[in-house]
Amino acid sequence: MRALLSRAPGGPETLELADLPDPAAGKGQVVVAVRACAINYPDVLIIEDKYQFRPERPFAPGGEIAGTIESIGGGVEGWQVGDRVMGVIGHGGLATRIAVDAHRLYRLPDARSFAEGAALILTYATTIHALLDRGRLSAGQSLLVLGAAGGVGLAAIELGKAYGARVVAAVSSEEKAAAATAAGADATIVYARAPFDKDQSRALAEQFKAAGGRGGFDVIYDPVGGDYAEPALRSIAWEGRYLVVGFPAGIPKLPLNLTLLKSCDVCGVFWGAFAARDPDANQRHVETLFRLWEDGRIAPRVTQRFSFERGGEAIATMAARGAIGKLVVEIES
Incomplete structure (x- = not known):
């Protein structure tokens, strides 16, 4: 697999594209082949060590993804290989594959693109x-x-x-x-x-x-x-x-x-702390969002798409506060 890694604190120009071993799905996890990763302001902060959480380096930024399930770990129910999924993962999304706790994922509707799915939640x-x-x-x-x-x-x-x-x-x-x-x-x-x-x-x-x-x-x-x-x-x-x-x-x-x-x-x-402290209330909100999305009352606006190799450029655009709508990095697994 490939990942865009932060090896030391700094701006988007410090990110390095690297080859890594493929991840394995642990208990309660699935491996997702990432097809799209939305960029949000926390991605600007997390690589500079200015966010609430500081992952152990090296790590890939990117906290919001969509893709397909490639493998399933023990104890996971309700998912199958090939299912289209979307979810918020904290970090690690700027990679071709990632092992994710299955409870973090939602089913991506067939009529929606990976870019839209990555841009919603x-x-x-x-x-x-x-x-x-x-x-x-x-x-x-x-x-x-x-x-x-x-x-x-x-x-x-x-x-x-x-x-x-x-x-x-x-x-x-x-x-x-x-x-x-x-x-x-x-x-x-x-x-x-x-x-x-x-x-x-x-x-x-x-x-x-x-x-x-x-x-x-x-x-x-x-x-x-x-x-x-x-x-x-x-x-x-x-x-x-x-x-x-x-x-x-x-x-x-x-x-x-x-x-x-x-x-x-x-x-x-x-929101992250709210979702962790009251997952049932958060789940009700997400279900409401899916209904509003289906009804056409909300719709994430993906205004710029970047190749995987240009993921750092997407973060730089967000840092410059020039973004309108959502920025998405598209990834070929």
Whole structure:
């Protein structure tokens, strides 16, 4: 097998394509011939040793895959060799084969491509947990989505609309605004690139407030962080919920007096820990996502595809915050 390996902390340029022994399926595992691996922001962090988890090196990044089962270990039921599967595995996906715990996998519908399958679960499962469990979003409420043209951002637009919210998408370019509108956003805001001085921060807050209306936003979905966070928080409604999802623009420092003045909640969203602590609730969410996918109410947007050899380039594109929708590396096993 071949894998794109991280041997030392660093950027995408440090990854090395290497030949390794084929994996064997242990108890409760299957070996998947990987056909597609989606790239997400954790892949940027994990190779730099900046993520919550630090795998033992060498390791391959890539936490979201689709492919076919090649072999099955002991104690595995419900799967057969040749079955098409998709799942979130943490890391190791930028490889031609990987041994995976069978409980991490879901059946890939016959009508869906490997690229679509690899692009679904992480962003949408994170987002449905965020909006429903942490944000308590309901029909008729207003939702502000920052970084709205990225994978989780587009997922938040689609799921927000599926649950009856008015969705305002905040993005950094007109091209991204068009993508957000195509995903169903009711309105868009194009903001400048941070860092911001005080006047620029105040002006962005006024943009958000104008879009939120007199009542403000019931839920704010923030996968960006940095200097965008405080202006967004200033537009929140009374007893609103601010969802902390990620920090590609940096970890913000929020003035907590705003939470008192608005009686609002600042809620962390850590989907991986939620899924591990409450697998039954997560399974119900995933089943809901599959129904919405089948009904055409959500659909992962794979906007760029990369060959296996260009996997590092896919991670570099994600690191530059230039991605619209999902980036997928396609792998010939």
